[in-house]
Amino acid sequence: MCRWLAYTGNPISLETVLFRARHSLIDQSLHSKLGATTTNGDGFGLGWYQHxxxxxxxxxxxxxAWNDxxxxxLARAVHAPLFVAHVRAATHTPVQETNCHPFRHRRWMFAHNGLIQSFPLMRRELLLAIDPGRFNALEGSTDSEAMFYLAMTFGLEVDPVPALERMAGFIEAxxxxxxxxxxxxxxxxxxxxxxxVAVRYSSEHNSRSLFHSTSFKHLRELYPDDPRIAAVGEDAYLLVSEPIVDLPEAWAEVPxxxxxxxxxxxxxxxxxxPVAP
Structure with a gap:
C-alpha cells in the first residue's frame, strides 16, 4: 500500500531517518517487509515544520523515492523538529503529484496508508459531505485526500481524535x-x-502495520555510544510503518x-x- 514515518524531537537532519538507517524509508520504498506491497514507487512526499x-x-x-x-x-540540507515522509503505492488513482502525500491545508498536514474499499463507488457521496468552504482546496483524486477533508469538515482543527472518529464512522456508514x-x-x-495525531484502525481489525519508538531516555542508557540516539534527545518520538533500525527494545507495535x-x-x-453520523 504505502509506508510512512513521522518524527518529533530535537531538530535533526531528514537524511538521518530517510537514508542512513539500515531499513530506512528509502529502503522500504524498494524492500518493504511488512507492507501489502514490497515496492512503493508511485511517488513520495515530505512535509516539515521549522516553527x-x-x-x-x-x-x-x-x-x-530511491531514484530522486x-x-x-534536500534531506541532507533540512533540519526540522517535526516532519513526516511518505512513499506511495497507488491503488485506485493515478500517479500524479497532487495524489502524493502529505496533503496540506493551512497549518495541517495529513498522510495515510491503507484504503477505502471500493472508493470509486462511494467517491461522489463522500466528496459531497465535505464542507463547501473547503471543497475547492481538493487537488487530487485519492481516497486519502478525501479522508483528510472529511476530517477537517468534522473538526480536525478543533479536536483531532473525535474528528477522525467521525470521519471513519461516516465512511463505514x-x-x-x-x-x-x-x-x-x-x-x-x-x-x-x-x-x-496518529491512528491505527481498520473495519476488520486487521490494520496495516504501525510502530512507535520506546523511551529514548531508556535507549540512551542501553546504547550510550550510539550517536543517532544521542542526537534526537530524550523526548524524541518516532512513528514508523516498519522499524527502521534493529535495536532490541527500540520499538513497540501500536495496538x-x-x-x-x-x-x-x-x-x-x-x-x-468510529462514530456513525
Missing part, C-alpha cells in the same frame, strides 16, 4: 449503505506543527484501534472508536 506556528513546507514528486537525487540533497464490507483500513498521521496524541514530552494513547 510550530508556521505553514509547513512540503516537497512531493512522482519519481520513485534532489530528495537526497456510507459503505454499509452500498453493501461494501469491510469499509476502511488506515494508519494515518495528522499534525498542525504543535502535535502529532489495533488506537489513537496517539504527541505534544512534546506528553504522549497519550486512546481507544479509537
Amino acid at each position: 510550530p506556528h508556521d505553514i509547513p513546507y512540503r516537497y512531493r514528486s512522482v519519481h520513485p 537525487r534532489n530528495l537526497r540533497e 456510507t459503505a454499509q449503505r452500498h453493501g461494501i464490507e469491510p469499509a476502511l483500513n488506515m494508519t494515518v498521521f495528522a499534525s498542525d506543527g504543535e502535535q502529532i 489495533e484501534s488506537t489513537a496517539i496524541v504527541v505534544r512534546g514530552p506528553q504522549i497519550e494513547y486512546r481507544d479509537f472508536k
Whole structure:
C-alpha cells in the first residue's frame, strides 16, 4: 500500500531517518517487509515544520523515492523538529503529484496508508459531505485526500481524535449503505506543527502495520555510544510503518484501534472508536 514515518524531537537532519538507517524509508520504498506491497514507487512526499506556528513546507514528486537525487540533497540540507515522509503505492488513482502525500491545508498536514474499499463507488457521496468552504482546496483524486477533508469538515482543527472518529464512522456508514464490507483500513498521521495525531484502525481489525519508538531516555542508557540516539534527545518520538533500525527494545507495535496524541514530552494513547453520523 504505502509506508510512512513521522518524527518529533530535537531538530535533526531528514537524511538521518530517510537514508542512513539500515531499513530506512528509502529502503522500504524498494524492500518493504511488512507492507501489502514490497515496492512503493508511485511517488513520495515530505512535509516539515521549522516553527510550530508556521505553514509547513512540503516537497512531493512522482519519481520513485530511491531514484530522486534532489530528495537526497534536500534531506541532507533540512533540519526540522517535526516532519513526516511518505512513499506511495497507488491503488485506485493515478500517479500524479497532487495524489502524493502529505496533503496540506493551512497549518495541517495529513498522510495515510491503507484504503477505502471500493472508493470509486462511494467517491461522489463522500466528496459531497465535505464542507463547501473547503471543497475547492481538493487537488487530487485519492481516497486519502478525501479522508483528510472529511476530517477537517468534522473538526480536525478543533479536536483531532473525535474528528477522525467521525470521519471513519461516516465512511463505514456510507459503505454499509452500498453493501461494501469491510469499509476502511488506515494508519494515518495528522499534525498542525504543535502535535502529532496518529491512528491505527481498520473495519476488520486487521490494520496495516504501525510502530512507535520506546523511551529514548531508556535507549540512551542501553546504547550510550550510539550517536543517532544521542542526537534526537530524550523526548524524541518516532512513528514508523516498519522499524527502521534493529535495536532490541527500540520499538513497540501500536495496538489495533488506537489513537496517539504527541505534544512534546506528553504522549497519550486512546481507544479509537468510529462514530456513525
